[in-house]
Amino acid sequence: MAEQKSSTGKVHAIIDYEDRYVQPLILAALKARMPADVLVLMQSISEAPASNAKLLQWKQYESLDLDHVMENSQTSLMNSYIIRKALIRKHYLSTTVSHWLSKNPESCLSKNVKPSVEFELDFAEFLDDALVEAFELRESFEKNEELEESEKQWWILKPGMSDRGQGIRLFNSEEDLTAIFESWEEDSDDEDAEHSGDERQNDDEEDEGNGVMTSQLRHFIAQPYIHPPMLIPAPFASADRKFHIRTYILAVGALKVFVYKPMLALFAGKIYTAPWESEDPNEELASHLTNTCMQTGEREGSVHAFWSLPDDVPGLPSQWKQSTFDQICRITGDMFEGAARGMMVHFQPLPNAFELFGVDFMLDAEGTPYLLEINAFPDFAQTGDELNSIVQGLFEEVVDVAIKPFFGLATQEEQTLERERMALALDINLGRN
Incomplete structure (x- = not known):
């Protein structure tokens, strides 16, 4: 029927x-x-x-x-697509980028996404085997052996299915990487010992929990660490602290993609220091990680409206914020098109769905934005009460752009209006309407 x-x-x-x-x-x-x-x-x-x-x-x-x-x-x-792993899983995201660049080498993704090295690992003792095909990592390790500390290339390790900064570590040698995995195994053994006497109320539930943890700690990506990052000098309130840009992206149907212009700048809890300036940078991650959810007492003042950042930053033009936003729109458009056309099994936009994504970008000292990750169901609460009007405005745009048109409530004028807060980054027809 x-x-x-x-x-x-x-x-x-x-x-x-x-x-x-x-x-x-x-x-x-x-x-x-x-x-x-x-x-x-x-x-x-x-x-x-x-x-x-x-x-x-x-x-x-x-x-x-x-x-x-x-x-x-x-x-x-x-308010969600069903299948979008090509975007929200780190190891899938890197595959999406590489597939798109293989057919579209002129894409901005070649410049604005750091190349990733993917590998799978269950136990530290098998690291040698896991790195057999990680040519970039092994080549970097060999070069680093001949370099001074300040000249070595650093890498950032990310578990493929983690979020909120969990499991992120820095390294520049195979010894560093081995030590990271060995420390995780020790932590896991300690937890097993603590809970060995606990009653198992639901075996299925516990198995499922272990499955999630196993998957988190099996797939990994390593990317070149962005150094030096862009830092804003004094007298700015968060001077000399590393930051990333949180951008809210609205995907509608199959497929329009919008970038919400009011963005956030999320700052690290401590003043930035280069990785080699610490005896163990993984003990000093507060100066490297900009995930405010990992901050405690120092979180106050770590979230700013992006457009409120100073215009004057040494080495950058006064219009650096507008330039950054324009580049973010291009990166977003290419990223979503790459997923929709090149990873169709793992990203399937539906005509009767929309979704908000939290997309993170990092600026280097020259003002070049790099895509870090794409998050489904982002943590809006990190915006805080002071800036909640940004989130309120975002939801109002969702109603106008995604909901009213679907139900035939948008006027012709509203449908053709160029929106002040929403920039159209992609408009393609995937033939699913």
């Missing part, structure tokens, strides 16, 4: 983001942008008047009713 169009103009919405910071901001955005006589808030799909009623789900990924979305493609909209 052919799918029926909804006969009612009402939009029934289930908003359950399971986040005390985010939930009220989403609701406020919907009420501010949606016609009051159209929006109907519900707790469950069972409350909808008909199976083909216009329905919006804005929930955590695990809570979405995927079957309803797939069975009602004309009337049911959700």
Whole structure:
């Protein structure tokens, strides 16, 4: 039986983001942008008047009713794609970049994404085998043996499925890398000893938990460490601290991609020092990691609105922020097109879905932005209360750009309007509408 169009103009919405910071901001955005006589808030799909009623789900990924979305493609909209590993898993992301560059060598990704070395490893004793095909790493290690400390190439290690900065380490030799994995094994052994007497209430649940941890600590990527990074001098409040840019990206249907202009600058907890200036940089990660979720008492003042950063930075033109934003838009467009066209098994945009991604970029001392990672369901709370208007504005743009057009609520003027806060980075037709 052919799918029926909804006969009612009402939009029934289930908003359950399971986040005390985010939930009220989403609701406020919907009420501010949606016609009051159209929006109907519900707790469950069972409350909808008909199976083909216009329905919006804005929930955590695990809570979405995927079957309803797939069975009602004309009337049911959700806030996540189902398959997007090509973007949000670090080892898949590096493969996406390499595949796209093999066919499009002129892409900006060749300049704005550091090449990655991928490998798999279960135990430190097998590191030699894991690095057999990691030619770039082995070549770097050999060169480093002949160089002074300040001249050596440093690498950053990232577990393929970790987030919030977990598992990130710095190294410049095979000995360093071996020590990192051995320390993880020691930590794991200690944890096993601590919990060996615990009762197992649910064997399946415990197996699943071990599976997640195993997958986190099996796939790894190593990338050249970005040094020197861009640093903003005094009298700026976070002077001489490393920072990254958090950009919010909205992907709509199959496929438009927008870059939200109000961005964040997230600063490390301590003043930057080069890796070789510490006896063990992995004991001093607070000067290298800009993930504010890992900061405790020093987190205060670590988050700034990007456009509030000083115009005057030594060695850079006064328009460096606009130049950075323009480059971020180009990088984003190429990255999502590369995933959509080159990794179709692992990124499948749906016409009746949208998704917000938190995309991180790092600037080097010359002002060149490098893509670090792409996060699904980003941690909006790191924005803090002082800057929550940035997140509020983002959700309002989502309503205008992704939700109202899908349900036929956007006027012709709204559909053709060039938006001040949203820059269109990609507009392609994947033939799935």
